[in-house]
Amino acid sequence: MSLIDTAAMYGGGGGAAEIVAEAIQGQHQGIFVVTKVCPYNASRTELPKACERSLKRLRIDAIDLYLLHWREPTPPLQETVDAFEKLRAAGKIKRWGVSNSDVDDMEDLLSLEHGRNCAANQVLYNL
Numbered sequence: 665m666s667l668i669d670t671a672a673m674y675g676g677g678g679g680a681a682e683i684v685a686e687a688i689q690g691q692h693q694g695i696f697v698v699t700k701v702c703p704y705n706a707s708r709t710e711l712p713k714a715c716e717r718s719l720k721r722l723r724i725d726a727i728d729l730y731l732l733h734w735r736e737p738t739p740p741l742q743e744t745v746d747a748f749e750k751l752r753a754a755g756k757i758k759r760w761g762v763s764n765s766d767v768d769d770m771e772d773l774l775s776l777e778h779g780r781n782c783a784a785n786q787v788l789y790n791l
Contacts, residue, residue: 669786671700671733672718681721689723697722698729698786700763703736703744711747715756730757731786734764742776749778759783 668688674680681699688695699722705714718727730751732744748760761784762773773779 666694667696667698669698670722671702672705672714673700673702673733678717678721681718685721685723696728697724698731699727700731700733702733703739706732706736706744706747707739708743708747708750711744712751712756715751719756726755727757729759729761729784731761731763731784732765735762735769741772745773745776745778745781749781752781761785764788 668684670680670684672678699718701714751757761782763786765785773782
């Protein structure tokens with residue numbers, strides 16, 4: 665396994681990320697880490713704080729792919745994209761994307777400034 669997917673809300677406020685940190689300790693170079701931010705933490709002020717909490721829990725320097733877990737009306741999507749771009753420029757995340765976005769959400773995203781920098785839409789598809 666070389667990709668691990670977690671989220672801030674998994675395991676009761678990040679408990680799953682702490683388990684992931686134990687599992688990948690000393691071998692993050694060979695592991696692609698995906699984690700998600702909840703929409704209530706996706707504003708320009710809260711997203712950097714949420715990212716720092718995730719980095720601390722995961723015990724890594726940068727998140728390989730940071731996803732907006734799902735879309736809500738607030739904060740505005742452009743604000744979230746701007747915050748992702750700042751985190752990427754700062755080296756805190758390598759890529760950003762979305763999760764659980766439908767066609768309308770993706771069309772909205774791709775119409776935004778820097779929206780085409782979205783690296784992934786993790787769609788809901790499981791058994």
